[in-house]
Amino acid sequence: MFDGEAVSGPMTVVLEDERIHAVGPRGSLQVPAGARVLDYSGKTIIPGLIAAHSHVGNVSGVETGRRFYTRENITRQLARYLDYGVTTVNSLGLNPPLFYTLRRELNGHAAGTDLFGAGPGIGAPLGTPPAGRMGLEDDQVARPETAEVARALVRDMAGHGVDMVKLWVDSLGGTLPTLSPEIYRAAIDEAHRQGLRVFAHIHDLDDAKALVEAGADVLGHGVRDQPVDDASVQAMKARGVWYIATINLDEANYLYAEHPSWMDEPFFRAAVDPALQRRFDDSEWRRETLAGPGAENARKAVRLNLENLRTLHQAGVRIGFGTDSGAMPQRIPGFAEHRELELMTQAGLTPAQALRAATRDSAELLGLKDRGAVAPGMLADLVVLDADPTQDIRNTRGIHAVWRRGVQVPRLAEPLPGRIRSRDSSRR
Numbered sequence: 001m002f003d004g005e006a007v008s009g010p011m012t013v014v015l016e017d018e019r020i021h022a023v024g025p026r027g028s029l030q031v032p033a034g035a036r037v038l039d040y041s042g043k044t045i046i047p048g049l050i051a052a053h054s055h056v057g058n059v060s061g062v063e064t065g066r067r068f069y070t071r072e073n074i075t076r077q078l079a080r081y082l083d084y085g086v087t088t089v090n091s092l093g094l095n096p097p098l099f100y101t102l103r104r105e106l107n108g109h110a111a112g113t114d115l116f117g118a119g120p121g122i123g124a125p126l127g128t129p130p131a132g133r134m135g136l137e138d139d140q141v142a143r144p145e146t147a148e149v150a151r152a153l154v155r156d157m158a159g160h161g162v163d164m165v166k167l168w169v170d171s172l173g174g175t176l177p178t179l180s181p182e183i184y185r186a187a188i189d190e191a192h193r194q195g196l197r198v199f200a201h202i203h204d205l206d207d208a209k210a211l212v213e214a215g216a217d218v219l220g221h222g223v224r225d226q227p228v229d230d231a232s233v234q235a236m237k238a239r240g241v242w243y244i245a246t247i248n249l250d251e252a253n254y255l256y257a258e259h260p261s262w263m264d265e266p267f268f269r270a271a272v273d274p275a276l277q278r279r280f281d282d283s284e285w286r287r288e289t290l291a292g293p294g295a296e297n298a299r300k301a302v303r304l305n306l307e308n309l310r311t312l313h314q315a316g317v318r319i320g321f322g323t324d325s326g327a328m329p330q331r332i333p334g335f336a337e338h339r340e341l342e343l344m345t346q347a348g349l350t351p352a353q354a355l356r357a358a359t360r361d362s363a364e365l366l367g368l369k370d371r372g373a374v375a376p377g378m379l380a381d382l383v384v385l386d387a388d389p390t391q392d393i394r395n396t397r398g399i400h401a402v403w404r405r406g407v408q409v410p411r412l413a414e415p416l417p418g419r420i421r422s423r424d425s426s427r428r
């Protein structure tokens with residue numbers, strides 16, 4: 001059990017259409033006509049995971065670019081998330097106009113995850129997110145040069161039905177220009193006028209502080225250049241700012257080159273595209289990756305990220321859940337989420353606290369009142385686990401079944417490209 005919201009042991013969940021009608025000990029519940037009863041004796045049921053910082057349509061294989069933002073690719077990526085128990089995905093920026101159509105069409109069906117998102121988001125002219133390096137085109141990021149243009153862009157996004165506004169404020173180690181405070185303050189103010197929360201991409205503490213002071217609602221990445229100081233902790237608490245650490249983001253820059261033994265297990269391999277698997281299998285790539293300066297920088301970033309998450313969580317700052325999965329090839333949708341849960345426990349959260357961040361709290365972070373708990377009235381987005389994750393967070397990887405809006409999701413029968421089937425696929 002975690003916070004009374006996971007169901008384990010001889011417990012029963014009664015479903016009525018797409019929602020949970022009742023939860024309780026077997027035999028104690030009234031079952032309305034037409035309702036369905038789930039009885040997973042000996043299993044543990046947790047709410048579907050909510051990925052509050054991901055991206056769709058950016059990646060295919062080992063490549064990144066606008067050309068992958070297609071209905072087919074995104075549908076395939078969302079199916080993979082669902083197979084890993086991620087029932088809600090928030091695409092936090094880099095979304096061209098097709099996003100608006102897909103968000104309307106895809107949401108509310110049992111066949112895939114719900115897709116929410118920020119539309120394009122607001123970046124710096126000639127700055128972050130770097131267009132050349134990421135293969136971005138102009139319709140994926142708005143880059144205002146004045147405060148008035150920033151306001152107009154936010155109003156346009158609001159009119160198209162974005163769920164939040166994304167801002168990038170990051171000089172990438174002093175190598176790129178950043179949005180000026182005048183511009184991001186205007187964007188934040190206009191977003192709030194439109195009733196939208198602002199999620200900020202940051203890396204450095206100084207940018208995080210400035211954005212908190214300017215009214216940003218969510219820091220979408222961990223602070224990774226230095227330890228957070230008491231003033232910034234208190235400012236985040238006082239303003240109710242949410243914090244999403246995305247620890248796996250930096251770890252993914254060296255972890256797969258180290259080739260831990262679980263990379264040979266079906267749970268990992270099923271998430272990995274064949275072209276990416278070939279890269280992971282290439283001993284030369286592994287050697288060069290670990291020898292380069294990027295690996296050491298990434299290790300340092302992970303250490304600081306873990307330390308800062310520990311500090312902020314202990315201080316009572318609200319913690320959301322996200323990995324930046326889907327932004328780059330090595331940020332692997334589905335797997336990244338389960339790895340992030342484990343990393344959060346390395347930062348001192350209990351498994352129950354990490355799971356709560358990934359379910360109930362991220363629902364609140366996204367303003368979604370209909371999900372995030374195994375409780376009456378909630379959407380029946382459920383993950384049935386073979387073993388109790390509050391005992392060992394890695395037990396989230398033993399997925400017995402996924403339910404989505406009251407319908408059991410068929411585990412991917414058609415292999416995704418590169419999917420390696422385990423001998424006993426039900427053990428996935």
Ligand SMILES: [Zn+2]
Nearest residue numbers: 054092324327
């Ligand atoms: Zn991102």
